[in-house]
Amino acid sequence: MKYFGALIISLTAFISCTQPEKKLPILGNREPVEKTVDGKVVVDTVYQTIPSFNFINQDSVQVSDKNFAGKVYVADFFFTSCTSICPIMHRNMLKVYNQYKSNPEVKLLSHSIDSKYDTPSQLKKYADKLGVKGDMWEFVNGPHDAIYGIAEKSYLVSVAADSKDPANFIHQGWFVLVDKDKRLRGAYDGTDPKQVDQLTSDIQTLLDEYHTR
Template identity: 55%
Template sequence: MPTNRGKRAIKWSSLYVILGICLASCDQATSTLPIYGHREPVERNVDGKTVIDTIYQTIPDFNFINQDSATLTQAFFDDKIYVANFFFTHCPSICPTMQRNMLKIYQEYKGDDRIAFLSHSIDFKYDQPHILKAYATKLGVDNDQWQFVNGSKADIYGISEKYLVYTAEDTNAPGGYDHQGYLVLIDKDRRIRGAYDGTDDEQVSKLQADLKILLKEQNPGS
């Protein structure tokens, strides 16, 4: 039986293959980013001709409670690019560094309504709205551009799979939860356009550069 770390490696092995193919075929000079995740071809008829389209993996509809005790759905992110991650407020390991790096990007784009941020707590027991609110305030978040949410274990852990991020309740992990520290870049069509190690300065710089590329791609007139 694979360990949690083994399961995590297995889960990501197929994604790495996809990433390798995408990166090999994508040139940054084209000013576009690859689309990650599962995909499937579909046939449709256009003017009597068969055309092959691709359906890409997308983030599904969701319903969570945010730091202001309000319901947050995918509608908040309509027509926005956003950066998402998974954390918990009393995390003693990677979360402080990951969230500080997320904060840098938030501060860079603060007030820009084209961009939003979303942090999902994986501690469904402790991280109630008032805890999330205190955490956000202490971090330096003072507008609704960065949302902090919680929900049931099934909902939070289920949606983490859609972001291709590993999360687990694990008594052997620091703080009782095991998770990856990826900052995941989502476009206006809810497709995954990049995943970056939020604890690595070089990866965070890559996210900042890719975010600019995606903004130009999806807001060509701005």
């Protein structure tokens, strides 16, 4: 009987140590749909997903959603001549790149919001100078409306040309984490090294979610 207390304590300790596996939330809009499974009507949730897209990368190669199928990826919006938040964002993104560049399940996708100036050759120069090789990190150019549309509607990142200054763009420095099912799983302030560290570890959490299934 005198060991009973000790037993309770160690049991409690044991239970509290086996935490449920950490899962990232699913972000964005969602709607319930009714569907029939085995003759029964069940309610399922449809989450917001990234629609198909088609852009041109720094190697002048077409890049579409198919290149991101089965990948966990991080998306952001920038332009190469930006001297405000973009250098900070990509200084931080470079850490994510170095961490995962040899992992074929992870990709990075930076959209230029300055389609006129950031031609593929300009993006190539930028990627080279940043020290980025291969196609793990894609820098893409696309039609203005397509880029701005996917930013606002799909990745929920606000971007706009500054009407006062033609060389300037107002945009947010979010890094958006997308899972293998094209759902939004996290948004991180790309200018904050702490949040980017969180992103780096959340990518691993997300990969583990797929590995343990």
